[in-house]
Amino acid sequence: MAQNGKTAQPGPSPTADRAALLDRLAEIADTVERRLAERLSAADIPDRLAAAMRHGTLGGGKRFRPFLVIECARLSGGGAVPPDGAVEAAAAIEALHCYSLIHDDLPAMDDDDLRRGQPTVHRAFDDATAILAGDALLTLAFEILSDPATHPDPAARICLVGILARAGGPAGMVGGQMLDLAAEHAAPNEETVRRIQSMKTGALITAACAMGAVLGGAADADRARLSRFGDVIGLAFQLADDLLDVDAAAEDVGKRTGKDADRGKATLVALHGAAWARSCLADLVAEAEGLLAPFGPAAEMLREAARFVADRRS
Template identity: 60%
Template sequence: MQNTKMPPFETILQNRATMIEAVLREILSTHPQDGEIARPDRLVEAMRHGVLNGGKRLRPFLVLESAALFSGDESASLRVAAALECIHCYSLIHDDLPAMDDDDLRRGRPTVHKAFDDATAILAGDALLTLAFDIIVSPETELALDAKVALVSGLARASGLGGMVGGQMFDMAAEKAHPGEEGIIRLQAMKTGALIRFACEAGAILADASDEDRTRMTEYGAAIGLAFQLADDLLDLTADTATLGKTAGKDVAAGKATLAAMHGPDWTRQQLNGLVAQAKDLLTPFDERADVLRQTADFIANRRN
């Protein structure tokens, strides 16, 4: 059942991004918080450059919409969403470094190490990583202690050794080892999918949803996480740098293993369509309440940058 009164999806996405941006601007101030001694101006400036640079804010958007599905507190979900975006942006700052993907552009602007320097970029990423957990556990995030513990544990595992960071390690190794399809799916589920999966689960956690609903949202997140990576790989094959806002064709040039490169655009598009259908099926019990999340699956599969 479709909600005909719903605003256009892009409007909803932009409105949510504006809300997230406001929270992030407040958090990334130069004013020291309780227990801090000082916040170096240049470090804060670099962090803000890496975070407050536009972008769709898809991961925090998923936190907000998943929490709203279960009537979660909006103020708390905004702060959890901001924490997740700090993790995501730290990973981009580090990924762009010369020792990693060595990129000069991010969202159409110079990357942090280009706008500042390598050392400042490393420290900006380090600070965003630790800040994310501070945001969740702080008194301003008004959630029960068990919810905060579950969120911190889930975010740590999604972003760390067995999640995003581990996936990046597999991705770097894949430039030489050339893994098969199973290996590619594993590294993508970790590098890209883990944070997207957590974003959907986080909304259910902070809203105190049932275990069944939490599992359902985790599975939905896994499906759209793989779809996101397939769409990204497809764009790397077919889009130009101006459209992407980052250097196009870098994965192919670096010899990175992707499913799109292995099987071609037609196969990739077919798989994307299947993942969107799977994600939508998982939302069936929620009827029209989940219409925004259904549209999110379509948006991920059909995005242009």
């Protein structure tokens, strides 16, 4: 039973495409997990800091952003096996994403005690250690992207750094978080809610697709198409997340649910209702599929990812 008194509904039985997607997500999650574990086992990281970084990074999560980096790199390369650097870039964006979760969970921000089914970093350690662990993961992301192992061309590495810095910075994720905090003390309109969600959640998802396009050597038109695909599924991801906050049980999603309503936070679901959100999700999936149409059958994994985002249950 959810904390908000609603029982999560079981999802449909997986189709062959869904089963293939879940296998691919698990494969990429395992690969990126091992790469991050290697980075976080460096001997020069203080033990307590390394432990907090590992706690906030390893052992959970679908690694959806890394999946997008690697799959967009594969698609941009004509369906070929993506370059080894795609794993490095995937680890970088996940490090930045995990930093944001650690900081978002702090008492001064979203004030959460549970993340991925375990105590948040500030609960498992303390506030100061959580802040430093987040800071360390943020800077580690750019250390990884600047490494020649990520891409042999310095210009490509600079491009990757720029994409992630913009997405994670004041005009992206951090700016979205600031607007989200301010919205708790006001009654934002739909335009503001959409802006918050596109910056706070969507920017990193779009960046993952754009980074994959760079790694795969996509032409400008294909890079623009994949970036727009990221915009669309970023909005779908947030809509689905807002629905989960209303409908799902905490044990299913691995974090407290019902908190948006508790804090009076405006979401598109709160503004328009669950039925509208589900209809909007269907439209977004259709747009995402249309954006991938020129890539043909090679894009089926990403098409299924769009469907998965819209109807996920955790």
